[in-house]
Structures are given as C-alpha cells and as structure tokens.
Amino acid sequence: MVTNPGFMKLSQKSLLDMFRLHSGDELLLCYQGDFKDMLTAHILEISRQNSVLQGDDKKIGKRLSLLLVECFQNIIRHGGNDQMNTLDHSDNFFCLRKVEGIYYLNTANLISKDASPALVSLLKKINTLDNDSLKREYLSRLEHAVINNRGGAGLGLLEMARKSGRKILHELTSFDENNNLVHLQITIEDGGGTTAAERSWIEECHALFKTMKSENSSLKYKGEISQQILIQFLEMSKGFFVKSAAKSKAMKRMTHTLIELLQNISKHAKLHEKGSEGYMIIGQKHKQFIIEAGNVASEKKIAVLSDKLKYLSQLSLRELMELHRKVLAASLKFENKLNSGLGLIEIFMATKSKISYHITRTNDTPFFAISVVI
Amino acid sequence: MELKSLHIEATDETPCIHFDVVKCELTISGRSLPENAFRFYGPVIEHIKFYSQHMARQFQVFVELEYYNSSSGRYLLELLGVLQERFKSHHECCIYWKVEHDDELMIEKGEELKELISLPLEIVRSEKL
Numbered sequence: 355m356v357t358n359p360g361f362m363k364l365s366q367k368s369l370l371d372m373f374r375l376h377s378g379d380e381l382l383l384c385y386q387g388d389f390k391d392m393l394t395a396h397i398l399e400i401s402r403q404n405s406v407l408q409g410d411d412k413k414i415g416k417r418l419s420l421l422l423v424e425c426f427q428n429i430i431r432h433g434g435n436d437q438m439n440t441l442d443h444s445d446n447f448f449c450l451r452k453v454e455g456i457y458y459l460n461t462a463n464l465i466s467k468d469a470s471p472a473l474v475s476l477l478k479k480i481n482t483l484d485n486d487s488l489k490r491e492y493l494s495r496l497e498h499a500v501i502n503n504r505g506g507a508g509l510g511l512l513e514m515a516r517k518s519g520r521k522i523l524h525e526l527t528s529f530d531e532n533n534n535l536v537h538l539q540i541t542i543e544d545g546g547g548t549t550a551a552e553r554s555w556i557e558e559c560h561a562l563f564k565t566m567k568s569e570n571s572s573l574k575y576k577g578e579i580s581q582q583i584l585i586q587f588l589e590m591s592k593g594f595f596v597k598s599a600a601k602s603k604a605m606k607r608m609t610h611t612l613i614e615l616l617q618n619i620s621k622h623a624k625l626h627e628k629g630s631e632g633y634m635i636i637g638q639k640h641k642q643f644i645i646e647a648g649n650v651a652s653e654k655k656i657a658v659l660s661d662k663l664k665y666l667s668q669l670s671l672r673e674l675m676e677l678h679r680k681v682l683a684a685s686l687k688f689e690n691k692l693n694s695g696l697g698l699i700e701i702f703m704a705t706k707s708k709i710s711y712h713i714t715r716t717n718d719t720p721f722f723a724i725s726v727v728i
Numbered sequence: 729m730e731l732k733s734l735h736i737e738a739t740d741e742t743p744c745i746h747f748d749v750v751k752c753e754l755t756i757s758g759r760s761l762p763e764n765a766f767r768f769y770g771p772v773i774e775h776i777k778f779y780s781q782h783m784a785r786q787f788q789v790f791v792e793l794e795y796y797n798s799s800s801g802r803y804l805l806e807l808l809g810v811l812q813e814r815f816k817s818h819h820e821c822c823i824y825w826k827v828e829h830d831d832e833l834m835i836e837k838g839e840e841l842k843e844l845i846s847l848p849l850e851i852v853r854s855e856k857l
Contacts, residue, residue: 581741581761581762581763584761585740585741602828603830603831603832606795606828606830606831606832606834607832609795610795610833613761613795613797614797614798617761617763620763675836675840678840679840679843679844682801682802682805682840682844683805683844685802685805686802686806686809694798694802696799696801697797697798697799699798700798703833703836
C-alpha cells in the first residue's frame with residue numbers, strides 16, 4: 355500500500371469489508387444524509403440502469419421504480435426528529451439491495467415515541483391484508499382519512515404493500531429519550547410470482563447504517579458502472595457540497611476525479627458488453643472528501659496498475675504535470691487513446707497525490723481498491 | 729464549393745459543437761466525457777480539417793468546457809493541431825479558453841495546451857460558464 359504525505363484515510367478497510375460482505379450481491383446502493391427530491395431522480399436512474407443491464411423483466415424494473423419513489427417520499431415526509439422540531443437528516447437511511455434476483459428496499463428514519471404505536475399498529479394491520487383488502491383500505495383512506503401533520507395518511511405504506519406483494523418487515527429501536535428509529539423492509543418478488551424465502555436484512559442494514567454514520571460516509575455502492583450511471587453519480591455528488599468558494603473548488607476536483615476513477619473501472623472491469631462492476635464509497639472526514647473505488651480485476655491488470663501507481667506516487671505535482679504533457683503529446687501518435695495512463699495521472703493531479711491503494715484476495719479473487727482525498 | 733457549417737447539440741456526456749463557416753468560428757461548450765472519445769471527435773475533426781482549408785478569414789475558437797475526461801483531452805489537442813496546421817501564421821487563428829475563475833484544473837489544462845500548440849491561446853476567466 356502506498357500512503358502519501360498529507361493523506362488522511364477514511365477507512366479503506368470499509369471498501370475491502372464491503373467487497374468481502376457484498377461480493378455476492380448483484381446491487382447494493384446505500385445512502386445516508388440529506389434526502390432531497392433530486393436525489394430520488396438519481397437513485398431511480400441508477401437502479402433503472404442496473405435493472406436494464408442485468409436483464410430484469412421490465413415489470414420488475416417498473417415496480418422497483420414505483421416503490422423507490424414511495425420509499426423516498428416516506429423518508430422525506432417523515433424523516434426527522436419530531437421533538438426537536440428540526441430535521442436531522444443524518445438519521446435517515448436508505449438501502450437498495452439485490453440478492454439472488456430479489457430486490458430489497460430498506461429504510462430507516464426517526465419517529466417520535468408518541469407516534470410509534472400508531473405506526474406499528476398500521477403496519478401490523480397492513481400485513482394481515484390480502485391484495486384486495488389492501489386496495490379497499492387504500493381507497494377508504496383516500497376518501498376518509500385525516501392527513502397527519504407530516505402530510506401522510508398511511509397511503510404510502512399501503513401502496514408499498516400493494517406493489518411489493520409482500521409483508522412490510524419492520525422494527526423499532528430506541529434512538530433517544532423521545533424518538534425511535536423505524537426500520538422498514540420492502541421486498542420485491544421476482545416476475546414469476548414465486549415466493550422466495552422471506553429474508554430480513556434489517557439487522558444487517560442497521561449495522562451498515564451505524565458504520566456509515568460513524569465513518570461519515572454518504573454513499574456506498576456496488577453495482578454496474580456505465581456512462582449513464584457515472585453521470586448520475588456526478589450529479590448526485592454535487593449535492594454533497596454546501597455552496598461556498600472553497601467548496602466550489604473541491605467540487606470541481608471531485609468531478610474530475612470521479613470521472614477518471616469510474617471510467618477506469620468501466621474500462622478495466624468489464625463484466626459484459628454493456629457494463630462493468632465496481633464498488634464505491636463517498637465520505638467525508640475533517641472537511642475533506644474521500645472517494646474509495648474498487649473492482650475485481652485480473653492479476654495481470656492489477657500488477658500493471660500497481661506499477662503505474664507506485665511510480666506516479668513518487669512524483670511531485672510539477673513532475674506529474676510534466677509527465678502528463680509528454681504523455682498527452684505522445685498519445686497523438688496513436689489512432690485511439692487506450693491505456694495511455696492519462697486518466698491516472700489526472701487523478702494524482704486533481705487530488706494532489708493524496709492517494710492510497712490496496713489489493714486483497716478473497717477466495718483467490720483479486721480485488722483492487724483505491725482511496726483518494728479531495 | 730459550398731462551405732458547410734456543423735452543429736451538434738450537447739448531450740449528458742458530449743459537448744455542443746458549433747462550427748460556423750460564415751463567422752469563421754468554432755465553439756465547443758458543455759462537458760465532454762465520452763468513454764470512446766474517438767467516436768465523437770473523429771467526425772468533427774474530419775469535418776473541420778476538410779472545410780478549414782477553404783476558409784479565408786481569421787478563425788476563432790471558443791472552448792467553454794465545464795470539464796472533460798482524459799480521453800477527450802487527447803482529441804481536443806488533435807483538433808487544435810489541425811487548426812495549427814491550417815493557420816500556420818499565429819495571427820490567423822486565436823483560441824479563447826473560457827473557464828470559471830476558480831476552476832484550477834481547467835486553468836491548468838488550458839495552460840498545458842498553450843505549451844503544446846503554437847497558436848495563441850488566451851485563458852478567459854469568468855464568474856460562470
């Protein structure tokens with residue numbers, strides 16, 4: 355591993371842990387932080403792209419989108435701390451996971467202890483209803499229910515239950531004197547209507563949420579890396595920055611770095627014709643942003659990449675700029691720019707060499723992880 | 729021979745290209761991050777290479793890119809190289825490299841290109857692109 359002076363590691367271990375724990379997942383997308391409407395659009399598009407690239411039945415993709423919207427609206431409407439009368443967005447969590455072809459949507463948000471019994475009672479009732487009863491209950495509430503002070507009448511939960519065709523798994527854990535953390539899990543069964551074993555990820559998601567909070571990471575992702583997905587991450591990352599002159603500079607550096615990091619994965623971790631699989635974490639520490647990215651690659655590719663990184667990490671910024679200029683000029687001699695290494699040099703320049711990398715093997719599968727600080 | 733202008737609308741991953749044969753101007757704006765930059769820039773370079781031979785007036789290039797990937801960088805250099813070949817006298821072609829005033833990386837990229845080509849390149853800092 356190379357660690358450069360001034361480099362502050364978030365927890366590269368977390369990306370390696372993610373690989374160990376989630377290498378079997380077809381998709382993992384976790385977010386904790388501020389839930390804005392714009393975020394919904396980006397998450398929707400990322401999940402849609404994954405669904406298309408993985409060849410899901412169109413009906414599943416559509417149902418997934420509808421349920422994602424309901425989940426987000428539920429968090430946006432209810433997430434926050436009732437007693438304090440302020441929204442503590444860092445206590446909201448969302449996780450979309452696909453395991454063995456089944457999608458799981460897990461959310462966590464605060465609810466006041468006073469309001470908890472009514473919610474639990476509603477969830478219990480919903481879970482006893484069949485599809486026709488759910489529809490009747492939905493229509494009845496639409497007509498008669500009183501909208502609560504957060505703009506809800508339980509319609510969202512009823513919709514989730516109807517669209518998922520499964521029970522809504524739920525769990526309340528005490529958060530503080532006045533609030534509970536409510537965990538929900540929606541399962542989306544496969545297109546054939548088969549009933550895969552009901553599996554609760556709530557405990558695992560709670561642990562994931564706690565880890566993300568403690569390491570101050572906003573996003574964890576394991577899934578397809580394509581151009582359309584990269585564009586969604588670029589737009590989403592802009593939301594991590596509060597507007598200020600210093601932040602604007604950092605945002606630009608982050609944009610450049612994300613493009614090169616993800617296109618590097620896209621190029622070198624090809625899974626199939628249309629996409630590649632990668633891992634990514636975006637977090638913050640001491641007012642700096644940390645991006646961790648990784649992918650499974652061949653031993654040969656990892657050896658070449660390690661050599662390049664080792665060499666680049668020894669260069670000063672001036673030397674990196676000189677090298678970039680030479681490589682760029684030389685690249686004109688080739689018809690198509692492939693593997694020139696310009697992207698890597700640009701990552702070093704954009705991050706001022708605050709880079710570290712690590713290679714690990716699980717069941718003989720080599721995994722390459724890189725961390726950069728912005 | 730009729731000179732043909734070229735206009736390509738911007739997409740999420742490719743910039744807007746506007747090559748105006750009447751005004752003798754080329755504008756590249758937006759963002760450029762295609763995975764295969766050759767596929768996008770190849771035909772643009774060919775078009776400009778062909779028609780620039782027949783342009784008499786002073787030529788101006790406006791690059792107003794928010795950001796571009798390393799792959800696009802290689803083709804931007806090639807494109808400017810084509811213009812350099814055509815407009816050998818420095819006074820016949822000028823490049824205006826417009827950047828947001830605090831975008832250090834785009835300023836560095838402009839300065840790098842300035843060293844790699846012999847055409848005049850002016851870095852224009854503005855509040856917003």
